[in-house]
Amino acid sequence: MTVIWTQNGIVENDPWVSDVTGADAPKLLPLAEALEHSQDNAPFGVVLQPADDARALAPILESVAIVALTFPAFSDGRGFSQAMLLRQRLGYTGELRAVGTVLLDQVPLMLRTGFDSFEVHHAPTIERLVEKRLPGIDLHYQPAADKTDAGTGYSWRRTAILNG
Amino acid sequence: MYRYDEFDHAFVEARVNQFSDQVARRLSGEISEDAFKPLRLMNGVYLQLHAYMLRVAIPYGTLNSRQMRKLAHIARTYDRGYGHFTTRQNIQYNWPALSDMPAILKELAEVEMHAIQTSGNCIRNVTADHFAGAAADEIADPRPYAEILRQWSSVHPEFSFLPRKFKIAVTGSERDRAAIQVHDIGLQLKKNDQGELGFAVWIGGGQGRTPILAKKIRDFLPEADLLSYTTAIMRVYNLHGRRDNKYKARIKILVHETGVEQLSAEIEAEWAHLKDGELKLPGADIAAINAYFAPPALAPRAEGWGELAAWKKSDPGFAEWVGRNVAPHRHPDYAMVTISLKPIGGIPGDASADQMDAVARLAEEFAHDEIRVTHEQNLVLPHVALADLEPLYRALLTDGLATANAGLITDIIACPGLDYCALANARSIPVAQEISNRFGDPKRQAEIGDLKIKISGCINACGHHHVGHIGILGVEKKGAELYQISLGGSGDEHASIGQITGRGFEPGELTDAIETIVDTYLANRTGAAETFIECYRRIGAGPFKAALYNSESEAA
Incomplete structure (x- = not known):
């Protein structure tokens, strides 16, 4: 099972889900292809591998519908830094999706580094996400890419903005 | 010393609850051992040879009596009545049950302690000079900066899945008692010509399979830039550090393979985007953290x-x-x-x-x-x-705590070795014990003078053997333990990596070999004022190798 999850819940009929095939399904293009197709009118998304330089997307970010960052294994944390560069360095405000091996315990960290959608396969993880029982900590010792309030005490601290 | 405020208390409590939830999911099978492993490691829980091991953080090695009593209580209640203080200024318990871990972490939280990031591929406990705030030769107390780094690095969303573990050490004086040159980042507090505080920044030191001394990439980093500059280093490492081979994943290999000039240019370029951002440290915050470390009021006691x-x-x-x-x-x-x-x-x-x-x-x-x-x-x-x-x-x-051997040959560093550790190839503790017994006579120790022996039971080098004046590395050869000896290592401001003498020694020969080395030193030194390391640096390895190996080649 593959679902797309955001903080608003499960996304039905998401066009960018990676196991949807078909002639008219829009495509997540690898970096090199995306740079070539940037003049096309059709909407397109980009999927980066961990070794790709996220900063290379700068010239085409305005025309990109979605950026997906790949986690080939949960231990490969390069996507966290790619996400920070996209959000903070390049000012990307569109959809940023984590694909590959997405662990429940990483989702709160991914949200902090600027991811806002997640392609998830693991049933117990999907269940927890649907129930909105995320295993994160709402107090942070460092600023990141997410929207937070200033924390108490020192300039580097932040607190989560809780929904409802 | 630093005292938790409400934020810190709430954070640690949330962390304990988070870990309890993770343990529950592991026990119910919702997460695999593979996926659970990095989570438990980031809370200091190892699975060792005989049992789980819990490593508790003692940030920059500073404790008060209430915390020490809690450590004693945990040893008594959840372990076998003792604990093991480590080379990272932490304490390890070797026999707690996994089911007791949440309770132990709750008890620690009561005294403002935790086990966060004492293991795993994340930023580990930040260490500092153990004489901080008291040493006569200190330029500034390193602990406030270690505390700022501790806070900033705790559950860092970007840097919790690094290529490999990451160790930072801070020293406050020229005399390096924190071994900064064998750390991933070493920071040396100093003052510039205007009298402002900042750091000399070193990166890429480390021990393990490939011992390398750190390279200085900045002579002076203003204190306000501590977190932004560290972030730049971490980001470059996280994106470019090798992930194909765990033995080549530390930042030292990245420095070595990229070249220090190029890597340092990449770090500076990254930092240019970060330096004036929200990580810039306000003077008021630095002052507020410093206030916690104000020295106690010391009345004249002439x-x-x-x-x-x-x-x-x-x-x-x-x-x-x-x-x-x-x-x-x-x-x-x-x-x-x-x-x-x-x-x-x-x-x-x-x-x-x-x-x-x-x-x-x-x-x-x-x-x-x-x-x-x-x-x-x-x-x-x-x-x-x-x-x-x-x-x-x-x-x-x-209480058996007055052994007068600080810095002497029996003041040995040893990792837990094969008696406890799942990674070890050979025992360390019995080796240390035998050497200690051989040289235990106070007169003999005093005659030998300053000499640091450091013993590791495997190439991971937790016993810091690469920087021992005499380093001992336990290896496994054809199913038996064998010990390689290296000489001339040092972890201070004149850091050096020890050189292997030659073929290894069986357990039964090792202490004799150490004695041969010590006798060679005594025979060659210019006088009692010339320490072992000074003598070694003057005469080189030759006389020691000759003494260790020549007799056998003659016999053969």
């Missing part, structure tokens, strides 16, 4: 000078202990006392619950409630009046 002289005259044992284990404090009426956890024939770094309680009591009575853990696996009372040294010594004697 009477100690005369008393100390008289006590030393009347008790040679006391005089010997003062000579080895007591160092000058910046206040002339006070001293810094090293409590040796290296009794002759004992296990380096182990302390019983009763000893921990005793140290807590003595810290309250004589030392302004401050205790330090050293990376050499001893404890320190950093603020003791000279006038209190004698009663302190008497009390330490009754």
